[in-house]
Amino acid sequence: MRTQVAIIGAGPAGLLLGHILRRAGVGFVILEQKSREYVLGRVRAGVLEQGSVDILRELGLDADLAARGLTHHGIYLQYEGERHHLDFVDLVGRTVTVYGQQALVRHLLAEHHRIGSDVRFEVDGVTPHDIDTDAPFVTIGGPEGERIDCDIVVGADGYHGVCRPAIPGVQALERSYPYAWLGILADVAPSTDDLIYALHPDGFAMHSMRSREVSRLYLQVDPGESVDDWSDERIWEALQTRLGVPGWTLREGAITEKSITPMRSFVASTLEHGRLFLVGDAGHIVPPTGAKGLNSAIADVALLGRSLAAHFRGDDALLKRYSDSALARQWKVQQFSQWMTEMLHVHREVADEAARAFRYRSQLGQLEYTTGSRHAQAALAEQYAGLPF
Known part of the structure; x- marks a missing residue:
């Protein structure tokens, strides 16, 4: 088969990117190694930044979020037996929303099912090929398996996925x-x-x-x-x-x-090579203290989605800057997560x-x-x- 974008990974990043591409009229397929039940059962992050909520609302994907999400106006910092409230609305005019990643994945997947997206689970042996050419493709099930020709490959397959290792010379900058x-x-x-x-x-x-x-x-x-x-x-x-x-x-x-x-903290030295682009945990991981992991994935996807939409309209300016732009934001997120983590844990x-x-x-x-x-x-x-x- 042929499609415009092959997305490897059906977590929140891959599923959300699919919705962004569909809205832009770009064809895609989503390939996931794990089962649907496994993906829906993963317990992960639960706090959405204001920007993440705004993106979901813009895409019309906020029905369940609006019904079940809990809007929070700030956080408490507690030490020496005293609790101090930080009011985000008063301080910066913004809120956060508590909404579990499981619920988000469930809703995104249900919407893909409703509109008939090509989302495949339990796909073994997914491998990207020729990513440094104008004709990349993905194979499934080994050399004799199915071949999917595409224009772009997106690695949304997490830290242990196949996409980041496919980038020649990529470095993993890490801290445990x-x-x-x-x-x-x-x-x-x-x-x-x-x-x-x-x-x-x-x-x-x-x-x-x-x-x-x-x-x-x-x-x-x-x-x-x-x-x-x-x-x-x-x-x-x-x-x-x-x-x-x-x-x-x-x-x-x-x-x-x-x-x-x-x-742990981890950032890949680049989020792109040729026609392959990384999003979310495939390119970076933060300690959970600052509630940034899921939001960083959504930020990547929002940026890459706009860049790909422009690419298929004939404008590559955003796509050429994707890695630099996404990593510039990510390093700010890393320092905040590290600061929160070191301040709040006993050493x-x-x-x-x-x-x-x-x-x-x-x-x-x-x-x-x-x-x-x-x-x-x-x-x-x-x-x-x-x-x-």
Whole structure:
């Protein structure tokens, strides 16, 4: 077969790009190695920047978001047993929306099904070829399998996908963090109106939510720990300790999912080669503290979608700048995510007790400055609510 754009990966980036291309009248196929059930079952990010919400609304893909999304006007920063609210609307006139990635993928996929898009799951052996020529193609199922000729290949297939390694000489600029997150979903109404980020001597904790009935909570743990070492009772005890403040109650409920996620940063040295372009986790990953992973993927897709639409109209100016433009935004996102992560996590990797105490006290100084300065609050709000696309 032949199509204009072959998209490898049916996560939120690939699915959203398909909708953008369809609106521009550009043909595409989406190829996904995993099953539909696996893709729909992945528990991932849950906070959308203002720009991400705007993009979905522009495309008419916000029906479920409007019905189920929870608009938040800010966040809480908590330390030394005190909670401080940062009002994003007051500071920068913007909001964020809590809306799980699973729900977004489900809605995008349902819309693709409704309009008859060519989205294929459980596709083995997807391989891009001749990406440095004017006639790239993708094969499925090995050399004797199906061949899809196309004009453009888009790698939306994540960190472990096949597209980034297909770029000659691409470098992975990476950093691992000495802590991980134990995340849980609990069938209990949230105990907060806005997200809580807490620094505690025992470690970081966060209270988020997925809906008015489901809470999403996190604890800092060591990367080598096993989820089997964390009973429900131990999890709730740690959350009560790290999130507790006078006069506030953390509601407990049945834990339906728990997992431990290592934290790392990664940026590819380029997001393009010839006719191959990377979006989302295929090109970059951030620690989850700043809620930037899903939003960075949407930002990539918004930029690439406009660039491809212009390309098929005969204008390549945007496409030639895609990698530089996307990476320039991504490095700003990386520094913000790194700053939030280092400020809010206990650095147990520091062996010397005095040095560890110094590090912790300096973090308290950062938090005291941030919560005490309107300018510092506005800088955090501007980045958290989202840089321009």
